[in-house]
Amino acid sequence: MSTVTSLIDKYYNADTFPRSLGIELLELAPGYARMAMTINKNMTNFHGIGHGGAIFTLADTALGLASNSRGDTAVALAITINYLKPARIGMQLIAEAREEHLTRHTGLYRINIASSEGETIAVAQGTVYRMDKKG
16 A cells, blocks of 8 residues: 555545545645535525635645645644635635645645636645654
8 A cells, every 4th residue: 555545544534524524635745735625505604605614624624634645743733814705605626735844843834725717715824743753
């Protein structure tokens, strides 16, 4: 079994909350994850647009997989997100988390959330703490 396959089994398949929202893993590589989620009626707020919590969960899941993709245990210290445009029912969102800076104990990641047509919906930045042990 490849390292990526074992990480998918260990992290993505074991994390039932994002999967309950329909979040799918599209790609995983060292320092990188790409995820997808389609906004449905249950994911909207009282304005009828994509709920910030659902979009945040998509970004957080991409961060978690990208930061653990090297096989070392990493946990989020902070995540900030800026919502730029509304997500509508039926819109597929793609989150791409990319490693920007990595040290022995921390990592910095930029997460872009866009529609499947390429329109940026939100941008996030996450900082993780990297533990000394393998996950």
